[in-house]
Amino acid sequence: MFIPEASNSAHYVDTTFWVIVVISAVLLVGVTSAMLFLIFRYNRRRGAKAEQVQGGTALEIIWTVIPVVLVLVMFVIGEKSFRLIRSVPREVMTVRVDARQWSWMFGYDNGLRSDQLRVPLGKPVKLRLSSADVLHSFYIPAFRIKEDCVPGMETYLWFTPQQQGSFDIFCTEYCGLGHSGMLAKVLVMPEKEFTDWYTGSGAKGNRGLQLLQEKGCLGCHTTDGTPKVGPTFKGIYGRTVTVITAGKERTIAVDGDYLKRSILDPGADMVKDFPPVMPKIPVTPEELEAIEDSLEHLR
Numbered sequence: 001m002f003i004p005e006a007s008n009s010a011h012y013v014d015t016t017f018w019v020i021v022v023i024s025a026v027l028l029v030g031v032t033s034a035m036l037f038l039i040f041r042y043n044r045r046r047g048a049k050a051e052q053v054q055g056g057t058a059l060e061i062i063w064t065v066i067p068v069v070l071v072l073v074m075f076v077i078g079e080k081s082f083r084l085i086r087s088v089p090r091e092v093m094t095v096r097v098d099a100r101q102w103s104w105m106f107g108y109d110n111g112l113r114s115d116q117l118r119v120p121l122g123k124p125v126k127l128r129l130s131s132a133d134v135l136h137s138f139y140i141p142a143f144r145i146k147e148d149c150v151p152g153m154e155t156y157l158w159f160t161p162q163q164q165g166s167f168d169i170f171c172t173e174y175c176g177l178g179h180s181g182m183l184a185k186v187l188v189m190p191e192k193e194f195t196d197w198y199t200g201s202g203a204k205g206n207r208g209l210q211l212l213q214e215k216g217c218l219g220c221h222t223t224d225g226t227p228k229v230g231p232t233f234k235g236i237y238g239r240t241v242t243v244i245t246a247g248k249e250r251t252i253a254v255d256g257d258y259l260k261r262s263i264l265d266p267g268a269d270m271v272k273d274f275p276p277v278m279p280k281i282p283v284t285p286e287e288l289e290a291i292e293d294s295l296e297h298l299r
């Protein structure tokens, strides 16, 4: 109710939710007050005597018909919104969603990749979800859609964004240390603006930084100086760090070789006081050079 209904299915989901809440609340209050009334009214100390009552056709019809109607109302409304959420229209833009510990990556048909989900206003979008490691769950509260990302299989979601703006994306499956930081945004933009981004403008910029974003590195490392799951990249080059190499502590100054080794073999030198959770992420030699170069200049 307090989060905007920003997609085509949001209103249906909310309606279903509130209908069920209201029916449940009425039942709860009704059953509880009837129970309290009867406990009080027929209390043994008030001298009431139990009496066997046989039959009561009218009563039996009432207590059968009313619950059946209520359950059917919930079923019909629920089924309608469920069917809407699961039936993807034929004309959709498809975006791949790769979940990994602990970042989201969005891949478009033209090869563009981004750590934010950008979509055009009013156009249906299908998301093909997958996970590189453990179970994650993709959730956009403002769109009222959520689906698990399961390693080894593909799941899907679809929506038509109906409100311009930026909305939160959460992971709602506890997926390890960095789970709570597994955040992203869906940016709903006017079609013209989206097309500009889609057809090139988004691909410009610092190649190394873009790779750090694409490979999901920024899910655990920041560029603004705050430590996250891993140390920050800001000013990393030349920094003196204590690392644990094969069980032994040693102090080193970060240089290009150290950076490359840490990307190719994250377990070789673990920075002290950080958990040993960095996965091996495949990079080509050219990508490695670009990343190392941009890290060198992140001051």
Ligand SMILES: [Cu+2]
Pocket: 099, 135, 136, 137, 171, 172, 173, 174, 175, 179, 182
């Ligand atoms: Cu997750």
